Each structure stands twice: as structure tokens, then as C-alpha cells.
Amino acid sequence: MDDRSTPGTAPDVWPPRLAGLFREVSPTQWAIDGVVGIVFAAVSLLSMRAIGSSSLLVLIPTVILMIAALMLSRLSPPLALAAAWFGALWQMGTQQQPMPANVAIFVVLFATAAYGSRLVYWAGFASAFLGAAVIAGYLVVIPQIWRGFATSLTESATTAALTFIAALFALLLSWTAGALFRSILRGREVRRAQRDAEERASAEEERGRIARDMHDVVAHSLAVVIAQADGARYAAAADPDAATAALATISQTSRAALADVRLLLTQLRHRQSAGPQPTLADLEQLYAQVRAAGVDLRVDMDPAPVGAAPAAVQLAVYRILQEALTNALRHGDGGPVDVGLAWHPERVDLHVGNRIGVEGRPSEPGGHGVIGMRERAQLAGGRLDAGAEGDAWVVRAEIPIRAVAA
Incomplete structure (x- = not known):
């Protein structure tokens, strides 16, 4: 784990002070989260009618905070975790019963493990244990205290322990699923980086091959041209025909070199076109060029x-x-x-x-x-x-x- 955002994110689009809180979300993800948020809000608000022990003024802040936590889970895992905790504390402080909106807590724990920084990642892990303890205390221990321990202490402790284990299992299951998803994202990033590295290495190898070919073609052709030019200069007065033949060889060699250089430059611009490479059948032409230079x-x-x-x-x-x-x-x-x-x-x-x-x-x-x-x-x-x-x-x-x- 590291302190950076997960693969595919771009926190630099936010102001520097907010870069660590928000992730870049694609339009498709915005649309999906929006639809899920609307459905979740509708179900949560409609479910308030079934909860008759609390007034709407008490229930609405809890539902709003849970909806906010769900909507922020992908965009900003730390803010989503904070909203979920505020909603849970308000819910317990006003003595509300568990409600369907609490499902958002599981989504938030998944998001902290899947998308959060290292700090948020471990904060979600700790929240699973702390949340399980709070749930066991709120649902079992505190009611037993208010009722003056209507059941035996052993039975109360057993019930509290079982509640804690069940809550911890459910919360850690969500967090673990997020951790596995995070591993998948990191694996994709590694494979993408590996492919990029292989493509860069292949490009460098191709450029090196083209550079060697360019050196071989140009150096050989210029050596032949220079040898022919020197021979033509010395033979011009005594043997004009030899000078003419040398100039013809220079022209032929230069044209061949120009064609080879153009081919190599084409390969440099379009790596996918490998182009024909010299073979053993081309050796006779190479020998002929050298012999034409007087060797x-x-x-x-x-x-x-x-x-x-x-x-x-x-x-x-x-x-x-x-x-x-x-x-x-x-x-x-x-x-x-x-x-x-x-x-x-x-x-x-x-x-x-x-x-x-x-x-x-x-x-x-x-x-x-x-x-x-x-x-x-x-x-x-x-x-x-x-x-x-x-x-x-x-x-x-x-x-x-x-x-x-x-």
C-alpha cells in the first residue's frame, strides 16, 4: 500500500489542499453512482414510515448522512467514512433503531479498502473493529444496563460477544472485499506498466536497429563514393572512359543509398512497417560495389x-x-x-x-x-x-x- 491514490485516479485536478481527499471519477461512474444514490435515497426515505419510534426530524439527519456517505464513497473515501461515523453517532445519540440506510456503512468500508490512501485503508480496517464494538454496546450492553440486567451477567456477556462477532464479520467482509478489489486494480496497473515498459524497450530496440542500419548503409555507400571519386579524379585525364564508369558507379551507389535511407526513415516514422531486410542474395551486389571501387x-x-x-x-x-x-x-x-x-x-x-x-x-x-x-x-x-x-x-x-x- 502507498499514500497515493489508486490506479487510474488523478487527484491533481483538485486544489492542492483537497487533492488528498478527492479522486477523479469518470462520467460513467458519476452516472452509476447517481442512479444508485437516487434509488438508495428513495428506499431510505420510504423506510422511515416503518420506523415509528422516532420523529422525522430525528430520522432525516441520519438518512441524509448515510446517503452522503454512499454518494461520496467512490469520490472521497475519507469524507465518506467521516459521514458514516457522524450518521452512526447521531443515530445512537438519538436512540434510533437500525434502519435500511445503514447499508451505506458496508459500501463505505468497501470504498476505504478499495480506493483510499494507506491512512484511509487502515482507518477503514480499524473502523470495522470499533464499529462492531459500538454495535454490541449499543444493541446489547446499554439496554441491559437500563433494564438493570434483567438476564444473568453470563448470558448478557455471551449475547454481547456474539453480537460483536457477527457485526465484525459483516463489517470485515465488506472491507476485505474492497481490499481484494484494490489488489485487482494494482495488478492491472502493474500489467499496464509492464506493457508500457515492453513497448518502450521494443521502441528503443527498433530505433537502435534502425540506427545501426543507417550507419551501415551510409558509411558503406560513402566509402564507395569516395573511392570512386578519387579514382575518377586521377583517371580523368588519362582514361576518360574510366572516369565515366566511376561516375556511373557513384550515381548508382548514391541512388541505392538514398533508397535505403528513405526506407529506414519510413520505418522510423511507422514502426509497424518492418520493410525488407538484406539477405544472402544481396551479398553479390555488395561484392560488386566493393569491386567497382577498385578493390x-x-x-x-x-x-x-x-x-x-x-x-x-x-x-x-x-x-x-x-x-x-x-x-x-x-x-x-x-x-x-x-x-x-x-x-x-x-x-x-x-x-x-x-x-x-x-x-x-x-x-x-x-x-x-x-x-x-x-x-x-x-x-x-x-x-x-x-x-x-x-x-x-x-x-x-x-x-x-x-x-x-x-
């Missing part, structure tokens, strides 16, 4: 994949190769780039190696590209290592292949 790319795939690998594995392999080849274009010395793929039944082993000059060697494998590749491998359940091996920079990855249902 001697050597690909060795042994053994070849048997059947269709899971989509997550295909995406991880493609993105890791894309980033590794992009790094080779950026930092390589122009020499050959070796790519190795081994599709085993339970895993795929991947490595990309190329020579790099001392001036182009990263101080450590901690750039964003390496981090992104490692995250790709980890998301697929595998691992990735990148570092210098002699005069070469090598990326090695191992990604498990989970069984795919036939």
Missing part, C-alpha cells in the same frame, strides 16, 4: 549454406560484411581484401582481412563500426573480434544457426 576482393565460401538460414543470421552476416568491407575501403592500403564464409550446420564463421598502412591503423578496435559489428553478432547470439594480426586487420565472427522449422 581486389577475394571471396571464399566453404562450405556453402545448405537450405535457408534464419533471417536474423542472414541480416547479421550481411551487415557485418558490409561494415568490415567499408572499413577495408577506408583504411586499406589498396591491396586485396579476403572474405571467408564457412556455413556449418550449427554456426557460420566469418572473417574479413586486409592490409593497412601504419598511418591508417586504428589504435584499438573501438570505433563505432567495430562496436556496431560486435552488437550485430551479439544480437544474433554470436561473438565478434577485430584486431591487428601482423600487418593486417582482421575481423572474425561466429554466429550460431538455430534450427529452422521445416
